[in-house]
Amino acid sequence: MKIYFSCSIRGVRHDPETPQLLIDYLKGHGEVLTEHIGSISEELEAGISEVEIFKRDVAWLEETDVVIAEVTGPSLGVGYEIGIAETFEKPILCLYEETGKKISAMILGNEGLILRGYRELSEAYVYIDEFLNSYKPS
């Protein structure tokens, strides 16, 4: 199964460890197209132009089986990717840490998304399992 994992890079990272831990977990379940974003980073992508990053990511969104987005922190890129993934009719799981801070109504109020709040990463892993089990490509 191909998994597009989306999280804040240039926006606000709520917890810098979380993306890599989620990616490590997802790698046990399929091919994580965006696995480089866990270790961040602008540095790793220094040799690639903005247009190349954009085109690569949109191609991956078209190719992926499912999208899993970490939406705890505000991010233009994550919001954009969720919008585009919807037009490609991809199943989308949005995970957020329950910090008490409200996230965008464009996410919270969007009934097309599967939205799950977690307190511990172990809860997030359970939501990931449930999600991936329902969308296994046949």
Add this chain to the structure above:
Amino acid sequence: MKIYFSCSIRGVRHDPETPQLLIDYLKGHGEVLTEHIGSISEELEAGISEVEIFKRDVAWLEETDVVIAEVTGPSLGVGYEIGIAETFEKPILCLYEETGKKISAMILGNEGLILRGYRELSEAYVYIDEFLNSYKPS
């Protein structure tokens, strides 16, 4: 002309004055569907559910002639709205204050957007004029 103005509400606002000033300027050029977001706020929308906000904003994005987004601060909602506006094939102007902080490659590398950096709001107003003049509905 109908104008959908998008800016960070629950994300990070770079300068709290800017949205209202931009909205005031835009109101001289057309109907600003989202004019309430300048004065912020979650409070003003307290009586409306997340789902109602989402549906209203998506309906406005479908109805609008053009979209103008302030993208200086990270925001899930603004990113999502830009993605959806693209699928509705709306002309989109993204304005950002030149702070030296890099914004998302999903915006900077997206050749479907008109992207303009400004140092002073007076520059932003010039970009708005140019944009609206090119997309006047006939």
